[in-house]
Amino acid sequence: MLLIIPSRIVARGMEGVFHDLGEFAVEGILTDLSRTSEVRLKNMDVDLIIVDPVIFDCTSRAMGRARIGEYSDAPVAALQTVQMEDEVWRQYDEVINIYDSPPVIIRKLRNAISSRQESPKSDSQELSLREKEILVCVAKGMLNKEIADLYNISIYTVITHRKNITRKTGIKTVAGLTVYALLNNLIDANSIE
Numbered sequence: 101m102l103l104i105i106p107s108r109i110v111a112r113g114m115e116g117v118f119h120d121l122g123e124f125a126v127e128g129i130l131t132d133l134s135r136t137s138e139v140r141l142k143n144m145d146v147d148l149i150i151v152d153p154v155i156f157d158c159t160s161r162a163m164g165r166a167r168i169g170e171y172s173d174a175p176v177a178a179l180q181t182v183q184m185e186d187e188v189w190r191q192y193d194e195v196i197n198i199y200d201s202p203p204v205i206i207r208k209l210r211n212a213i214s215s216r217q218e219s220p221k222s223d224s225q226e227l228s229l230r231e232k233e234i235l236v237c238v239a240k241g242m243l244n245k246e247i248a249d250l251y252n253i254s255i256y257t258v259i260t261h262r263k264n265i266t267r268k269t270g271i272k273t274v275a276g277l278t279v280y281a282l283l284n285n286l287i288d289a290n291s292i293e
Contacts, residue, residue, distance in 0.1 A: 101125065102148075102150070103114070103129045103150050104132075104137075105129065105155075105179060106132065106155050132256065133155055138171055146174050149175070149181050150177045151179065153178055153180070153235070160256070162225060164258060165178075166259070167256050170256070170259055170263070175212040176192055181197055194209065194212035199221060206257060227269070231264055234251075234265065236286050238262065238274060240292060241274075244262070279293060
């Protein structure tokens with residue numbers, strides 16, 4: 101498990117609780133998502149991440165889960181230390197409150213892991229309507245920023261959609277995605293730059 105919590109006191113306390121219970125082992129603690137921390141996150145192979153959304157600034161909190169998803173496929177539970185809008189909490193696989201008892205926290209974390217393990221069914225699903233729209237933009241040569249501006253979404257959302265497209269199609273290159281879009285009649289050959 102990885103903890104991404106700005107308060108070392110809270111992080112060490114959670115680490116102690118998990119150690120005492122013997123259910124989860126904390127493999128690392130990050131206090132922010134700086135470039136150095138992102139590299140560590142990318143290189144860690146953890147089964148679960150707990151993040152306190154206060155590490156994100158107000159404008160990016162609603163996309164915190166997507167940002168972590170850029171670096172890890174592990175389930176992500178949010179640690180609720182302060183009140184925030186409901187949309188912040190809905191994006192996570194589970195939400196634990198700082199006042200939850202250890203057994204409740206363990207139950208919630210087990211739920212996060214099991215719900216994430218059950219969801220690989222989506223790998224075989226077709227692209228969603230929004231993913232098809234993003235795919236068309238990619239095939240037309242648009243940059244992530246241009247796509248984000250066009251659909252009035254964050255660049256992190258565009259990146260998440262692109263990762264989902266790659267995961268679902270198995271195609272990693274823009275050229276390959278363009279061919280996929282052509283073969284599936286999502287674009288006309290004349291609309292490609």
